[in-house]
Amino acid sequence: MAEAQPQGTGPQGTGKAAGGRSAQLAHTGLRPGWTTGACATAASTAAYTALLSGEFPDPVTITLPKGQTPSFALAVEELAPGRTAAMAGVVKDAGDDPDVTHGALVRATVRALPAGSGVVFKAGPGVGTVTRPGLPLDVGEPAVNPVPRQLMREHLAQVAARYGGGPGAAADVEVEISVDHGEEIARSTWNPRLGILGGLSILGTTGIVVPYSCSAWIDSIRRGVDVARAAGRRHVAGCTGSTSEKAAVALHHLPEDALLDMGDFAGAVLKYIRRHPVERLTLCGGFAKLSKLAAGHLDLHSARSQVDKGFLAGLARRGGADEALAQAVAEANTGLAALQLCAAADVPLGDLVAATARDEALAVLRGAPVAVDVICIDRAGMVVGRAEPRGPGEARQQGPLR
Secondary structure, three states: OOOOOOOOOOHHHOOOOOOHHHHHHHHHOOOOEEOHHHHHHHHHHHHHHHHHHOOOOOOEEOOOOOOOOOEEOOOEEEEOHHHOEEEEEEEOOOOOOOOOOOOOEEEEEEEEOOOOOOEEEEEOOEEOEEOOOOOOOOOOOEOEOHHHHHHHHHHHHHHHHHHOOOOOOOOOEEEEEEEOOHHHHHOOOOHHHHOEEOEEOEOOOOOEEOOOOHHHHHHHHHHHHHHHHHOOOOEEEEEOOHHHHHHHHHHHOOOHHHEEEOOOEHHHHHHHHHHOOOOEEEEEEEHHHHHHHHOOOOEOOOOOOOOOHHHHHHHHHHOOOOHHHHHHHHOOOOHHHHHHHHHHOOOOHHHHHHHHHHHHHHHHHOOOOOEEEEEEEOOOOOEEEEEEEEOOOOOOOOOOOO
16 A cells, blocks of 8 residues: 655755645645555556566556655556466555545556557446546546546556657557446445446546545635735635646636635635635636535535536526527536537536626625636636626626526
């Protein structure tokens, strides 16, 4: 099992972070862990290395998108006769996060394919298959999300270069990812409702599981606001995760200590800034999460609030959708599917969600001297909706959405 490395340490090894997201993570005092995507990358890297060299690296070290280099001990390994296939497995360590996949055995079986095939992903036992549109994968694809796929491709290419022919060597392999007891574990997730059948999804955008504790997280948000104000920041951004943080930085060029790792706690950010105002607050997050804020939810966690497709249908009508489109939005599998339906009909659902979320935030701020703007992104980090800043008293008065 991998040992999680300390996150959020400051310069010169002081162990103190100046502010922003890293300081918040450090302040929680909780041990981070590794995503299923990181575990699958480690397992597939080890298996492909054995396929080409005959030996399994143990531990196996990978490089995550932000440069961390964790090492993972192999829990299982098997090399087929004649090196026709190799399998390696890693036990997921979710750190202090109450993750249902903590302790799960993530396996990767790698088989050679003809030259030019590239890397082909396959769902093994315990990994789901996409059966409905609206997810970032095509119907019929194994539920291995885009970022883990890319991370695996990069590491497999490195192995091919090391053992299969030097720089530029291609990895032409089938990678079958499986999770022991994954189908049973998936019953505790949203996968069946989303049409991901047969098991779990292989997830992760940074490779790191951020430990979740309501009290510690909310306290860390407050510390983040305090640090930003002490540094004289007049503009801060509350972001739901690392992808939205990148989008906010790209658009507003904010320094690290102006970034608040809001996570699912939109209410915590708004209520604390109501008492400790800054001139401008940007809220940036995934379209689906911010649609929950637009609908009046202040806790955006999937266990405590859900995307209301009927609410989105009401917004779509306001944006010019006819009744057929509004009904299709109401029946969509996911928020992303609803967004795609509206985009095809030139109905600006993303902008409508952003504007409504902004007005909801202003209502929670109760006249505090803070201007709010909102940025909605998709899973790839592309901006799909924006609402320009408005201050107290400027929220639009709108009719019912149903």
